[in-house]
Amino acid sequence: MYRWLALLLFTLPTYARPQTHGVAPALLPRYSPSAQKTWTCLDGSKDIPWASVNDDYCDCADGSDEPGTSACPNTSFYCVNEGHIGSTISSTRVNDGLCEKECCDGSDEPAGVCANTCKEVGESYRKEYEAARKLRKTGSKIRSTYIAFAQKEKKRLEAAIEASEKEIAEQEKEVARLKDIADRTEALSAEELEIKKQSPLYTSLLTHSAALKSLQREHKKHLEREKALGEILDTMRSNYNPNYQDMAVLEAVRGWEYHAGLPHIGEAEREEGVDEDDDAAKEDAAEEVPEGEWTAEELEHQLDTLLETDYVSLLMEHDKHVGPAESAAETLLYDVPAYLPDAFIPQYEAFRDSLVSWLAKLGIIRDPASRDAGDASKAREAYNAADHSLDLAKKELEKANEELSNLFDPTGYGADGEWKKLDGLCLTKDTGDYTYEVCLFGEAKQKPNHGGSTFSLGKFTSWHPSHDVAPGSPEYYSQQAYTQGTKCWNGPHRSVKLHLSCGTDNALLGIAELEKCEYLFTGTSPALCLPLEDEGKTKDEL
Ligand code: MAN
Numbered sequence: 001m002y003r004w005l006a007l008l009l010f011t012l013p014t015y016a017r018p019q020t021h022g023v024a025p026a027l028l029p030r031y032s033p034s035a036q037k038t039w040t041c042l043d044g045s046k047d048i049p050w051a052s053v054n055d056d057y058c059d060c061a062d063g064s065d066e067p068g069t070s071a072c073p074n075t076s077f078y079c080v081n082e083g084h085i086g087s088t089i090s091s092t093r094v095n096d097g098l099c100e101k102e103c104c105d106g107s108d109e110p111a112g113v114c115a116n117t118c119k120e121v122g123e124s125y126r127k128e129y130e131a132a133r134k135l136r137k138t139g140s141k142i143r144s145t146y147i148a149f150a151q152k153e154k155k156r157l158e159a160a161i162e163a164s165e166k167e168i169a170e171q172e173k174e175v176a177r178l179k180d181i182a183d184r185t186e187a188l189s190a191e192e193l194e195i196k197k198q199s200p201l202y203t204s205l206l207t208h209s210a211a212l213k214s215l216q217r218e219h220k221k222h223l224e225r226e227k228a229l230g231e232i233l234d235t236m237r238s239n240y241n242p243n244y245q246d247m248a249v250l251e252a253v254r255g256w257e258y259h260a261g262l263p264h265i266g267e268a269e270r271e272e273g274v275d276e277d278d279d280a281a282k283e284d285a286a287e288e289v290p291e292g293e294w295t296a297e298e299l300e301h302q303l304d305t306l307l308e309t310d311y312v313s314l315l316m317e318h319d320k321h322v323g324p325a326e327s328a329a330e331t332l333l334y335d336v337p338a339y340l341p342d343a344f345i346p347q348y349e350a351f352r353d354s355l356v357s358w359l360a361k362l363g364i365i366r367d368p369a370s371r372d373a374g375d376a377s378k379a380r381e382a383y384n385a386a387d388h389s390l391d392l393a394k395k396e397l398e399k400a401n402e403e404l405s406n407l408f409d410p411t412g413y414g415a416d417g418e419w420k421k422l423d424g425l426c427l428t429k430d431t432g433d434y435t436y437e438v439c440l441f442g443e444a445k446q447k448p449n450h451g452g453s454t455f456s457l458g459k460f461t462s463w464h465p466s467h468d469v470a471p472g473s474p475e476y477y478s479q480q481a482y483t484q485g486t487k488c489w490n491g492p493h494r495s496v497k498l499h500l501s502c503g504t505d506n507a508l509l510g511i512a513e514l515e516k517c518e519y520l521f522t523g524t525s526p527a528l529c530l531p532l533e534d535e536g537k538t539k540d541e542l
Helices: 002-011 023-028 118-187 190-198 200-239 247-260 267-270 278-285 298-306 311-321 328-339 343-359 375-408
Strands: 038-040 047-049 076-079 086-092 426-430 432-437 443-448 455-463 479-483 495-502 507-515 519-525
Touching: 118 375, 118 495, 190 311, 200 247, 200 298, 200 311, 278 455, 311 375, 375 507, 426 507, 432 507, 432 519, 443 519, 455 495
Parallel strands: 495 519
Antiparallel strands: 038 047, 076 086, 426 432, 432 443, 443 455, 455 479, 479 495, 507 519
16 A cells, blocks of 8 residues: 555656755765766766666666665665754665654655654754753863862872972981981990990980989979969959058069069959959060070970980980990901901801800800890880881872872873762662662662662772773763672672763762663763863854
8 A cells, every 4th residue: 555655656746856866965066967968976987877867776886876766785865854954874764665763854755755844853953952052061160170179189199299208208217217226226235235325425314314304393393383372372462452451461462463474453453353364464474585495385395205315226326426336355356357358258257257156155245146125125116116107108108199190090080080079979869669879989889768788789890891982082981880799699799880971960860770780870970061162162253
């Protein structure tokens, strides 16, 4: 029945079509007849009469003579779609009785078969296009704030790295210094240390330290006493009765006011109660400290640290500056290589070591390997503590360097760092039975709404898992994979594919479990809204 209708319409001469029917605009200039009304196939293989173009019979090997029919295999057909956008389809779909969606002008079928809907299709397309443009414009503005965030983050990390490198260099020097002290302290025999400890400088230092400690103790006692006395005098100052004309009390009050830098208290003030500005009084009382001496505040806060000084380590360090004090017998022994030709030194050292070890075994000298643990441990502890904090600082630096290199890594936070701001952002979607959650670059979860256990649906593994999609391309950022979640009973580990598109909000829109324990999340993010190509251009340029 339909065939008959098509045949009938074919035979109707009503809507005559141009001979270039189906030719794409780029090829139109090549479809014109010669003066002799002939035409050359596009591949140049043959000249045919112009009338044979689009006569529903395939003449050219490349099929170029039938752009508007389905007579030649493997060719394409172009529908103009006036009022909308032109489109190309395979010629096999021409004149097949079906109105192709791509050809809203109906030109793929004989005239009159398909209605021309291009006006409506074009209008709704333009509406949607405009809405999408608007969305992209708003979204890309948000995206640019994400990029600015990454730039700021970059500066912060660079500054932190620079500071940390400087600090590490300083710490390394300090560790080397402490190691040297620890090594030398440990290498030193107890006997030698005793000799060193007899140094007048060291003994005087210990005496100074003991004296300082005693002074500190007495000072504290006096401070407490002064405070108590001050409180007594303060009470007397505000409560005494001037009507009794007690000169002793008055003198004591005036004396205290002068001493404590307090203003002269009058009748009215006494009644209201004393409320002087404490700080102002203290400031008045503050005295100038001679250069090099400590202020009261320094005394209060730094004296304890000074008194904790490891004097043995200091003694070792002092040695470095003034040259080691030498213990007679061993020094002579160990200095021998200085008098030997180089070639004899190895034999000498072997001999010396075994002699020393024998003498030690026989109890004649102290084993140089034996340490005075008490003296050495403080120095070793100081070195270990410094070395540990150096290790921590190095780890911090490593972390900061890694963060910096991830920041603009296309396989990480994007070439512009646009995803950094969203690192760890959790999006949720309630589907009734479950609330699904994905924390970007972290973990996806399935939380039951009516009791039961939460399942991990996997951790972030990569952007677009397909190898065909180039890292850094817009398509690459349209998918994230979360894998190795809780194992499914009799099935795979749970996993999620998160499909993202441009939107003004970071949101999860849909959840589907396509296969058992394989979930598809769909969502939007402004990070995917690339700026419009024409943005930044003036109206005249467009
Ligand atoms: C739970 C949920 C479901 C899943 C089954 C598989 O009920 O994680 O999504 O399909 O386990 O046993």
